[in-house]
Amino acid sequence: MTIAVTVxxxxxxxxxxxxxxxxxxxxxxxxxxxxxxxxxxxxIFNLRKGFPVGSVTAGAGSIGxxxxxxxxxxxxxxxxxxxxxxxxxxxxxxxFTMDQVASxxxxxxxxxxxxxxxxxxxxxxxxxxxxxxxxxxxxQSELWKIHVHEGQCAGxxxxxxxxxxxxxxxxxxxxxxxxxxxxSPRLEQKLLxxxxxxxxxxxxxxxxxxxxxxxxxxxPMPIIDxxxxxxxxxxxxxxxxxxxxxxATVGGPIEVAAITRHEQFKWVSRKHYFNSELNPxxxxx
Numbered sequence: 001m002t003i004a005v006t007v008x009x010x011x012x013x014x015x016x017x018x019x020x021x022x023x024x025x026x027x028x029x030x031x032x033x034x035x036x037x038x039x040x041x042x043x044i045f046n047l048r049k050g051f052p053v054g055s056v057t058a059g060a061g062s063i064g065x066x067x068x069x070x071x072x073x074x075x076x077x078x079x080x081x082x083x084x085x086x087x088x089x090x091x092x093x094x095x096f097t098m099d100q101v102a103s104x105x106x107x108x109x110x111x112x113x114x115x116x117x118x119x120x121x122x123x124x125x126x127x128x129x130x131x132x133x134x135x136x137x138x139x140q141s142e143l144w145k146i147h148v149h150e151g152q153c154a155g156x157x158x159x160x161x162x163x164x165x166x167x168x169x170x171x172x173x174x175x176x177x178x179x180x181x182x183x184s185p186r187l188e189q190k191l192l193x194x195x196x197x198x199x200x201x202x203x204x205x206x207x208x209x210x211x212x213x214x215x216x217x218x219x220p221m222p223i224i225d226x227x228x229x230x231x232x233x234x235x236x237x238x239x240x241x242x243x244x245x246x247x248a249t250v251g252g253p254i255e256v257a258a259i260t261r262h263e264q265f266k267w268v269s270r271k272h273y274f275n276s277e278l279n280p281x282x283x284x285x
Contacts (some may be wrong), residue, residue, distance in 0.1 A: 001249035002044060002058040002171035003237040006132060007142055007230045010158050011223040013132050015054060016230035018042040019252030019271065021061040029172055040273070042069040046060030046265040048079045048091055052141075053101055053133035054257060054265050058171035060125040060148075063109070063115040064233070068129070075108050076141035097135040102144035102156035105131050109146065110153040122151040128170040131156070133259050138162060141259060151232055165219045169233065172250050177238040182212020200266040222259055227268055231256055 004017045009210045015169050021041035024032045041061060047053045057068045077083060081090035087208050089104055109129055116282075126147040135151060143160035144170075146153060177185045183205070184266055191201045199202065216229055241250035256268035 001101075001168065001241075002043060002232050003173075003176070003250050004056045004058040004171050005167065005169045005176070005230045005233045006056065006130065006163050007167050007217060007226040008141060008143055009217060009221045009223070009226050010140070010165065010228070011160070011220050012258055012263075013143065013160075014223065014226045014230045014256065014258045014268075015044055015056045015130075015285075016227075016254060016256045017056055017058070018232045018250050018254060019043070020235055020248075020250050022247075023134075023250050027037075034247050034249075035245070035253070036069070037247060037249060040271065041067075041252070042271075044255050044257050044270075045072040045076065047076050047105075047131065047133075049076075050264065051091060051093065051096075051133070052261065052264045053079075053091070053098070053131070054259055055105065055129060055131045056249045057130075059126040060127040063113045063127075066113070068109075068127070071109060071113060075105060079104065079150065083128060093136060095136050098131065098133055098144060099135075099158075101133070101157075102146065104132045105129060105236065106146045106153065106156045106176075110148055110279065113203070114148060114151075114153070120151060124148075124151055127148075130159075130170070132160075133265070134261055139261065141261075161274070162203070166216070167217060168231075172237060172241065175237040178212055179233075179236065181209055182214070183208050187258070188227060191203040223260055227256055227258055230246065231269075 001022055007014045019039050019041050021038050023035040025035050027033050043057050045055045047055050078086045078089040079091050081183040122213035134145045144156045145159045146156050173185050188201055231254055238250050241248045253271045255270045259265050
């Protein structure tokens, strides 16, 4: 599993994630079981170096034999003009839009890769792929979400427009939902399983949000405080997963990046499989 968090404020947008990836296989009864958990997966990416454009992934860690990390770098190559066959994918610094970036991400990951490998299969883990950053000549950032659910993807959705701030999270959402909303995301399904009326459930959850939800950010929060908040939410989820009964499916190093209008994409904390001091020319790979 995963936890991925974005915190969008007026000064920019921050993204944080854990590094765990869970390997599963089906047992003799056809039920999925955990085989291993690796704590060194990469989930945050700069989709074009030198541009204020990034992405984060949660859910499925690969499409076929290709990790989402590798595919994200393939996408970055196209957006950087590195593919002769896709020359029109290259982003123009003075005119590109986040809508354009998100649409290309969906086209590449879902239309081209997912559909080719899985076809119409529906029993595949969900994939969340969020794209965020600043369109050219625009003062505020945007957050776009691509969600593959039961093998289907409607397209990229604008989740946070220019003037909308907020916190978003995906993956293992139990901890942050309890903390920020005041109740478990499993509540609705539990009530449905008991035969409760869906309309009443919707009314109840809306009431709970109004009564119990907390706001840990403000629109003008400085970017450094937004970084601390995003890291706190990921760390809290990691500790919850560690002490909860069952496998700790959220964990490993916490990676954090921030995008602001003037500083562009900046890493705050990250890991490498190589010594960056010995490989300075590819330290931002």
